[in-house]
Amino acid sequence: MKLLTFSTLYPNSEQPSHGIFVETRLKYLLASGQAESRVVAPVPWFPSSSPRFGEYAVYNKVPRSEVRHGISITHPRYIVLPKIGMYVTPLMLAQSAKKEIGRIIDEGYDFDAIDAHYFYPDGVAAVMLGKYFNKPVVITARGTDINLIPQYSLPRRMILWAARNAKGIITVCQALKDEMVQLGVTPSSITPLRNGVDLQRFHVMDKAAARATLGLDRFTLLSVGLLNERKRHDLIISALPSLPDVQLLIAGSGPDRAKLEALTHQLGVADRVTFLGAVPQTELKLYYNAADLMVLASSREGWANVLLESMACGTPVVASNVWGTPEVVAAPEAGMLMPQHTPQGLVEAVRLLRERYPAREATRAYAERFNWDDTTQGQIDLFKKILVELAS
Template identity: 45%
Template sequence: MAAGRRPAGAQRAATVGDDRRPRPALPGQRRNQPAGQGRRGDDRRGPGTVRGAGAGRRRDRWNRAGHGRLALQSADVEHRAGHSPECRGAGRPGADAGAHAGDPRAGRRARGLSRPLLVSRPRRLQLLGFTKLYPNAEQPRHGLFVEARLRRLARRPAVDLRIVAPVPWFPLRHRRFGRYAAFARVPRCEQRHGIAVSHPRFLSLPAGDMSLAPLLMAASVAGHVRRLVAEMPSAPVIDAHFLYPDGVAALLLGRRFGLPVVMTARGNDVTLWPRYRGPGRWIRWALTHCARVVSVSESLRARLIELGAEPQRVVTLRNGVDLDQFRPPVGAGRASSGGPRLLAVGHLIERKNHAAAIRALPLLPGAELTIIGSGPLRGELESLARRLGLAGRVHFAGALPPEELPAHYAAADALLLPSRHEGMANVMLESLACATPVVAFDVEGVREIIRVPEAGRIVEQRSPEALAAAVRRLLAAPPRREDTRRYAETLGWEPVIDELEVLLRDVAAAAA
């Protein structure tokens, strides 16, 4: 059946709030100018365009249900991959997906008929989470910080949430192809904590112009998103995480299907990607055309405004911490003998700057450092420890599952956070919840958490010497464990999710 043709006998929904105004231009595109028709060589045109995305009138809102013409043509990879039936009709537990036996509405929706209006039923918030930073069966620790927020949002009694977590397309599953083969083994659909998660494939260029990334992602998954939206009882709000390329791709899809998009900025999507010409132009365009932007820290919010976001549309909602999972284990405590026990947690990458923690250790006699995490710099960091004569005092524990972290946090005298950049470091919150103070470089989000003595110390001069001096000051007058835990109890998830739900409902109401 053609993409723009309704099923036989289908009833066309009434147009609600049909917006006849021209759509805002894509990066570098003049208003009212069709995408792809700019002057040759014009540097203002942006990295790429989607056919028809910036021209003509906004289509009828029925397009949101998938009955309109699809300008974002699905890439071959999506059709070859096929649409797994497990993705369809699988919502959150208790949500009416219209697939229950004996439901008289199920047959009507299956035939494409309009859903009867139930005035007496309270309005449910329909959400479509969109991000490639999400755990899956092959990568269970990938994007846990995003899942943590979405899981709590899905628990709300009047929220229906589905997740679209695209993964790069790769044709071979053999393990000798490393992480690329892992992408091929990711299931098309799965249930995680009662939430339906789909993993459509998208074309990703291993090398080349990153300006094409959001276009390829949006075009590859458009057909899958159209089918999901068609199955939902009302038009969802797209909740996109990470500005580039995920957020930009989500906005391209939202513009096509008439759906509002809320983007969450989390770190180097604000501090790093805007430095590159193509991605920077896409990000600036997205910040001015999405419904709202959520920042996880006030310092990131200031940068977003510098990039062109309107201040009234940028909201700061910090990350929270699971106070039940992260707490001092029964009987846990710091060692009563020996030197200080220090801890660093994070990927072994340049941005996390674990080398500064290792270089600070010779200035802290008797101290030992445990580094939890994996990454490409492990060999280099191990060599650094050997060169400094610290091989017996620096311990590499590798990546650990979240359930094993509380014991390590609670056993440490301090958590070290020498990162060059952060959005809102979750390890700070986890450490405080386990009653262990933090010594951190003065980067994004740190001052918003370490604002009382019980939380730790801030290192303004980002050097190993300054880090060691701050550790000595903390150990000379350590806070009481119960005071640190009591402060952490103000950093839980519930107040954050309360504000987030209000924001998303406001966006949904404005788009209705």
């Protein structure tokens, strides 16, 4: 099968961790030997790479084309319009990609289907492109594209239009399928295929050595994710006054860093919180192994890969009981869900888990149940079914 993978959520040389879950799933699919793919991963147009523009300047530095892990990727630019961007971005995405996709076809890669990731705006744009090039489209729903964006009426209508016109829909957890059905999408058109974990990259290391490398000397919580409101790092920080013997490492960058740092000083816990900044995927395993618990306090999640990454390193998790997370944290050796999504709920979960701390081998064994084999085969079966039906 020849696929064209289309998503704004895809890593590049300037943002190597951006949308890495899309790249990881694709790598395992291609490794099966039953599919090949070219990637079109649009990035916002930005006129300057000057440092004074902060994170926006990164977009200017992203190459027009590159190769990662043997996969050819192009990055056409699309315009983001202030204030109305949310509503016109699907059209802007589609327009930016038409010329690039046409060139790919003219060069001899006449693909069979479009493999799109993230329903809005990417999936809507992909369906527009599918109609233009007469190609079937499969869209993967991943989280906020379904559990948040449909709260806005126009995007909701466009999501439902894309769902009706896509040949297949994948959700990364059952909870997202249930939500799509509530929105009005036909259940039989949706296939839940959960994410897996890279068991080679994330593995158990010597814990004492990892802690010594990082200079850790207290019971350690690790939180991994963007520093924004949805990830609720503030909730974890707010729990620390009730956990006086605990230190917290926060791996991630984002707009809320100054606010979170101010909160640590306000609560008198700044000496027990370390902001690590963005940590490359290749280095995260050291932090997962060194930590005693990985905490995910998000208010919304589709399928949080960080949970399985931590478990694969033998470290159990405490997580908020939202969306697909109960499907990941589903046994005592995996960790525990917070009884309430509050600082006190986190305190209670941490204390209970410390009393019933699972063996690292058991936590690793649990993670091993989430390899990529079933998800890869599910994709192959779905694409083959669609292509056979179109050919008949």
